Structure formats: C-alpha cells, structure tokens
Amino acid sequence: MDFFEKLGQIDNRIIYVLFILAILIPLVTPLGLPVSVSQHTKQAYEVIDSLQPGDTVIIDIGISYSGAGDVLPQTVAMLKHLMSKDVNVIFTGVQMDSSKIIEDLIKPYEEVGKQYGVDFCNLGYLAGGENAIAAYAKDLKKAYPIDFRGNSTDILPILQNVNSVKDAKMFIFFSTQNADMYVRQISEYRVPIVGGLIAQ
Amino acid sequence: MKNILPIIIAAIVGFLLLADFFLDIPAIKGPAAEVQDWGVILAAFALALATINLIGFHIRQIGRKSKDRIHSLILIVGLLATAISGIFMGTDSAIFDFIFRSIYTSLAAAFYAMTAFHLASASYRAFRLKNPLSAALIVSGVLLMLGKAPIGENIWSGFPVIANWIMEVVNVAGSRGILISTAIGSIAMALRVLTGIDRSYLGSGSE
Numbered sequence: 001m002d003f004f005e006k007l008g009q010i011d012n013r014i015i016y017v018l019f020i021l022a023i024l025i026p027l028v029t030p031l032g033l034p035v036s037v038s039q040h041t042k043q044a045y046e047v048i049d050s051l052q053p054g055d056t057v058i059i060d061i062g063i064s065y066s067g068a069g070d071v072l073p074q075t076v077a078m079l080k081h082l083m084s085k086d087v088n089v090i091f092t093g094v095q096m097d098s099s100k101i102i103e104d105l106i107k108p109y110e111e112v113g114k115q116y117g118v119d120f121c122n123l124g125y126l127a128g129g130e131n132a133i134a135a136y137a138k139d140l141k142k143a144y145p146i147d148f149r150g151n152s153t154d155i156l157p158i159l160q161n162v163n164s165v166k167d168a169k170m171f172i173f174f175s176t177q178n179a180d181m182y183v184r185q186i187s188e189y190r191v192p193i194v195g196g197l198i199a200q
Numbered sequence: 201m202k203n204i205l206p207i208i209i210a211a212i213v214g215f216l217l218l219a220d221f222f223l224d225i226p227a228i229k230g231p232a233a234e235v236q237d238w239g240v241i242l243a244a245f246a247l248a249l250a251t252i253n254l255i256g257f258h259i260r261q262i263g264r265k266s267k268d269r270i271h272s273l274i275l276i277v278g279l280l281a282t283a284i285s286g287i288f289m290g291t292d293s294a295i296f297d298f299i300f301r302s303i304y305t306s307l308a309a310a311f312y313a314m315t316a317f318h319l320a321s322a323s324y325r326a327f328r329l330k331n332p333l334s335a336a337l338i339v340s341g342v343l344l345m346l347g348k349a350p351i352g353e354n355i356w357s358g359f360p361v362i363a364n365w366i367m368e369v370v371n372v373a374g375s376r377g378i379l380i381s382t383a384i385g386s387i388a389m390a391l392r393v394l395t396g397i398d399r400s401y402l403g404s405g406s407e
Contacts (some may be wrong), residue, residue: 008328012321019320033350034232066312067303128243
C-alpha cells in the first residue's frame with residue numbers, strides 16, 4: 001500500500017479533528033484576512049441603493065433556523081440598508097420559522113421609532129411553498145387576510161397601494177432552500193428580483 | 201367510476217393554472233387565484249393532518265413498547281408543549297419563547313452544523329485521483345475553494361476570477377443541461393397526470 005492509498009483510507013476521526021482545528025484556530029486567533037466583495041453582492045447593493053424613500057419592497061423570508069447562521073447575516077445587512085433609505089418593507093414567509101425570524105428582524109427598528117404597519121409589516125408564514133408564493137404574488141390581501149400580529153391587512157397603511165407583487169418596487173427573497181420557485185413565480189410580474197441563498 | 205371525478209378535477213385545475221401562467225386571459229385570472237388560495241388552505245390542512253398522524257404513530261409506538269419508545273415520548277411531549285404554549289399563551293409568551301429560542305433554534309443550528317463534518321469527510325473521500333474526470337473534480341474543487349475563501353485572494357488575485365468562471369460558465373452549463381432535461385421530464389409527467397394516464401396519485405397506479 002503506497003502513501004496515497006494510506007492517505008485515502010485515513011480514519012474519519014482524524015479528519016474531524018483536523019476540521020475542528022481548522023474552525024477553532026481562526027476563531028481563537030483571527031487571521032485578519034480581508035474579505036472581498038463579489039460582483040453579485042455589489043450589484044445587489046447598487047440596485048437597493050437606487051431605491052427612493054417611500055418605495056415599497058416585498059421581502060420573503062424563506063429561512064429556517066437550521067440554516068439561519070448562513071443566510072440571516074445577509075438579511076440583517078440588507079434590511080439595514082433598506083431602513084437607512086426609508087424604504088417600506090412588507091415581509092412574507094414560506095418557512096415555518098419565518099414569522100419569528102421576521103419579528104426578530106424588525107424589533108430593533110421598532111425600538112428606534114420605526115412604525116409597524118407603516119414602515120414595515122410581518123405577514124407571517126403561509127403554508128404551501130411555491131403555491132403560497134404564487135398566491136400572495138397575485139393578491140397579497142387575499143392570501144393574507146390578517147398579518148402575524150392579528151391586524152387586518154385591509155387597514156395596514158403600508159398595504160394601501162400594494163395589492164400584488166407588481167405594485168412593489170422590488171422583490172427580495174432569502175432562502176435556505178432554493179431560488180427556482182421564486183424566480184418561476186415572480187418573474188412574470190417584471191419587478192427586479194434580488195435573492196440571498198444558503199451556500200450549497 | 202369513483203376515479204373519474206378526481207381525474208376531472210385534477211385536469212380542470214391543472215389546465216386552468218397552466219392557462220393562467222402562459223396566457224393573458226382576464227376571465228381565468230379570478231378562478232386561477234381562487235384555486236391557488238385553495239392550495240394554500242389545503243397545504244395548511246395537510247400540516248394539521250400530518251401532525252395528527254405523527255402523534256398517532258408515536259402513541260402506537262409507545263403502546264407497543266417499542267425499544268425506541270422513549271424517543272416517541274420525547275417527541276409527543278415536545279410537540280404538545282410547543283403547540284399548547286403557542287396556542288394558549290401566545291408566541292410572545294416566556295415558555296414558548298424559551299422552547300423556540302433555547303431548545304429548537306439551538307438544536308436546529310447544531311444539527312445543521314454537524315453536516316459540515318460529514319461534508320468534510322465525504323469531500324476527502326471523493327477527491328481521489330483515479331482518472332481524468334476525478335482529476336478535473338479535484339482541480340476545479342480546489343480552485344473553487346481557493347477562489348471563494350479570503351485566503352485564496354490573498355495568495356493570488358486570479359483565484360476568484362477562475363472560481364467565478366467555473367461557477368458561471370462550467371457550472372451553469374452543466375446545471376442548465378440537468379435543469380432542462382428535468383423540466384422536459386416534468387412536463388411529460390404533468391401531461392400524463394393531467395390527461396389521466398398516470399393515476400398513481402389516486403393510489404391506483406397507471407392504467
């Protein structure tokens with residue numbers, strides 16, 4: 001058995017130990033390597049930067065807590081950018097954890113004076129996956145008669161001029177699953193689509 | 201005869217949604233939206249049904265004194281505690297919040313993180329130089345890792361460029377091929393279901 005064959009049959013436990021070390025060492029003593037920004041990230045930043053105060057966007061939170069470590073930071077960063085530009089945000093969700101995640105996302109902004117129902121709203125989780133996306137994209141208030149907090153969507157000021165995805169300036173999604181279903185169901189409305197996904 | 205009605209309903213619903221997606225006919229927009237809303241209601245109902253089924257299965261496991269009955273008991277207690285606290289005390293209540301944040305969230309993240317170890321091990325086994333194809337896998341894998349990790353760009357600024365080229369040209373070409381063939385298969389399958397040739401969803405198999 002030559003060296004490479006032996007290397008190929010190395011015990012899993014050794015790989016796991018090396019893997020733990022590869023995680024722990026930079027965690028304890030950060031290497032300080034600069035993180036580059038990809039072209040796609042720059043494009044997403046620019047398209048959001050082009051929004052005007054008072055514009056309304058829809059953000060679908062398709063995030064489960066299992067993959068939140070991967071997808072949630074980009075959601076937080078993009079929401080911060082949107083809030084800094086006074087863009088109104090309608091949150092929807094197609095994952096069971098969506099409602100709670102959205103509440104966590106908007107809480108810091110409520111504490112600094114942003115108004116629920118005016119600057120943002122949490123429509124909560126809608127069952128049905130891709131079918132749910134198709135349903136709310138067509139008619140938000142019909143798919144969501146009430147929001148996560150129990151308010152009628154008919155009386156929410158943020159929804160007064162938004163009945164479907166085509167009334168929004170942009171559709172943004174964050175998903176721990178895939179992008180296909182969003183692109184399939186939203187592209188017919190001809191609004192810009194921006195997405196953040198889990199690394200797979 | 202008892203299969204005819206479900207087949208007719210499936211065909212009408214399927215062709216209605218197809219027509220709504222591909223054609224701009226105002227008259228079918230309303231019915232199509234209505235059908236999609238029914239889909240959402242059915243999905244919610246299916247969740248409730250699945251929960252009842254799950255509880256029933258695990259109660260039977262406990263009744264049979266299965267060797268894994270302790271797991272069944274933990275599942276039922278966890279499910280009921282979460283559901284009862286959420287429904288009767290509200291999702292803002294301290295108990296629901298504790299279950300959600302301190303148990304569910306931590307466990308979900310931990311289980312997902314553990315897959316990284318299996319991925320590392322599987323990658324190590326997969327990256328074996330046996331033939332030209334495995335060599336291509338190793339080279340592209342290493343270049344991608346170097347291109348996507350910050351350390352790669354610090355070694356040589358060309359790594360991200362190569363990684364992006366692999367992702368946007370080679371990877372997209374392969375993915376599109378798979379996607380298109382899957383889509384063609386899905387269309388054929390959908391047509392079989394919509395025309396009633398494939399009746400497996402009724403539990404009766406193809407005829």
